Amino acid sequence: MNQARNEEILINVTPQETRVAIVENGMLQELHIERSDAKGMVGNIYKGKVVRVLPGMQAAFVEIGLERTAFLHAHDAKPMLIMGDRENDRPKDRPEEGNNEKPISELVREGQEILVQVVNDPLGSKGARLTTEISIPSRYLVYLPHSKVTGISQRITDETTREGLRSIIDTIKQQKNCTGGYIARTSAETAQVGEIQQDMLILCRLWEKASEKEKNCRAPALVYEDLPLALRALRDFVRSSVSKVLIDSSETYDRVRALAGDLTPDAVHIIEHYPGERPIFDLYSVEDEIERALQRRVPLKSGGHLVIDQTEAMTTVDVNTGGFVGKKTLEETVFKTNLEAARAVARQLRLRNLGGIIIIDFIDMQLKSHQNQVLGALERGLAKDSTKNNMTEMSTLGLVEITRKRTRESLGHQLTEDCPVCDGRGTLKTAHTICNEIFREILREARQYEEASTYMVIASQDVIDRLLDEESANLADLQEFIGAAIQLHVEATFFQENYDIVLT
Ligand SMILES: [Zn+2]
Structure with a gap:
């Protein structure tokens, strides 16, 4: 089989980490990261x-x-x-x-x-x-x-x-x-x-x-x-479709060349040192693509978009149209969007390294031939993935289930953590909700500590602003009701949901 040489491997080395990007036809397809302080010992022989x-x-x-x-x-x-x-x-x-x-x-x-x-x-x-x-x-x-x-x-x-x-x-x-x-x-x-x-x-x-x-x-x-990532890349990713391996560290370049001379002499001539002024991951916008691979929303050229959610049990992908485009029929618009989505999903699974069960919710299509073409596009995309995967037929609800072998952690789990402000919910209680919580809390305490004369509310700027403005009448009523003064204090380091009530 004579494959086109349309893949390049970019290797970015810093003292802290090594990153390997596999780019096909100018598009980032896969990313591997190895951090020097988190290198495990699994596989080592002693x-x-x-x-x-x-x-x-x-x-x-x-x-x-x-x-x-x-x-x-x-x-x-x-x-x-x-x-x-x-x-x-x-x-x-x-x-x-x-x-x-x-x-x-x-x-x-x-x-x-x-x-x-x-x-x-x-x-x-x-x-x-x-x-x-x-x-x-x-x-x-x-x-x-x-x-x-x-x-x-x-x-x-x-x-x-x-x-x-x-x-x-x-x-x-x-x-x-x-x-x-x-x-x-x-x-x-x-x-x-x-x-x-x-x-x-x-x-x-x-x-x-x-x-x-x-x-x-x-x-x-x-x-x-086991070999460090830069050398493992030579062993594991260099195949006949790879036209070039670019490495931005001359030291690593020397080591990879030496190993190639030893192990894969055929590949020596495609390994190059990249001395460029521009960071190597700015080539083909790899850095931007990584940033995008951490977002929930993946925009499609047709105007639609995917929403990818990773939960503990599975990953769901929701396909959305970008609104009805005048000239075409609705079915045609839906078909075009699903077709583009199918290709995008296959790439995203590999790029984000999502494993386990993946459920794709395509937009409903009337024509069986359209359904088959969308499934075909998805199947062809998945075939390029070297990680084993399996796909089901489309259910009557337009759902397709894929199972993909879990290998390393997903890119999201490797590079991000739950937001400490919202605990990963992705939403925050509004200042309004927090003000009501504060009022209830003061009432509760007033019942317990009848002799307290002053309550100090310590909260974020937004919450204090609201207490002084929209809630000022409620605040006055409450002071009168409990027969004690309520003082307000802004704590700059508090997030919206953080507050304290102090009795003095
Ligand atoms: Zn958050």
Whole structure:
């Protein structure tokens, strides 16, 4: 297949974070962010030392050189077991290990040095959780150095594709003398033979380096660490459709070039240093697009817009028309808007990295042919997404449901937090409502503390202004009713909903 080279990868590096933008035909499609202070340890491989075996808990403490000793449960300590549940790529044909788990005391002993991989980062007082089932993911494969299996992700359902992948992997394994087991990930479904071969060779080389390190170091020591984002981008995102990789840090450029020379020699010539005066993310307005990807509302060229809401359970996308345009019929306007919306939704899901259940509420269409064209556009857009997704037919209410695999956190969760002023509601009680709350509160207190002579109301400027203006008559009535004075005080740091009532 000869794909157009219409993608570019822009890499922006600062000491605080690395950001990778994937741009297709000048439009930002995907964004990956890695912050230097929030880099987890999941996936890291350590040569550790068993410091305590706890038969009662069926677990062992393992020293891996972190602040807290890490934790290995008997369940995760089967040296010959092949892989964890990483990204649901557990193959159907995985050999059953049986449920009769061996006691921890038969698996490890104190003082023993073992190779372990971090499954969960340390959290609070809990140490990192470990496994002895080492696995290293790449773009299309998961490598299992301690296994011999060739497995295919269960998500790849087509039998011919499964058999094809199996024979490609087995052939390369023999030809290139690669040891260990390989699992084809869902992303391998559309990969070409050369791409899978390149992945296998990369994994072999990474493992060789890790094994060498393991032999030559003393526990506890870090033996393998997943690549930082800028280098991972080379491994995971550079494919035949990419025409250029632009990097704005000369240091990172040198590292990426060096790695490419090692791992992907074909890609060396497309990697460039970007020394430009303009920030790299101003190219193709990437920075503006990121800003827009955090908004609820996505304007459409046709005049309509999408409203995207992310809740804990699901994401909803509401499609709205921009009003009836004179010359066309209503059905035509609706169809055009839905068609544009379908393309926009596919892009937004990828850009915002929204996972789980997504419900799209298209505007009602009368014609079945229009419905089919809209669904077709959505399907084509979703096909470009390398994250696995699934789409249902349109319901009679015009709803379409998409499920999209959850990978990293969504862009919104990565970059924003709930507004502390409104607690994420997006709305505030009006000054009017707050004034009424204050009156009720004073009445309540006046009943309790009959002898109080003065009440001091401390509130935001807007609320005090209202008490002095629209509410001044009510305020006077209240003072008379409770037989006490009410003083007002503006607190500049208070938001509209904050107030205090002080008895003096
Ligand atoms: Zn707010």
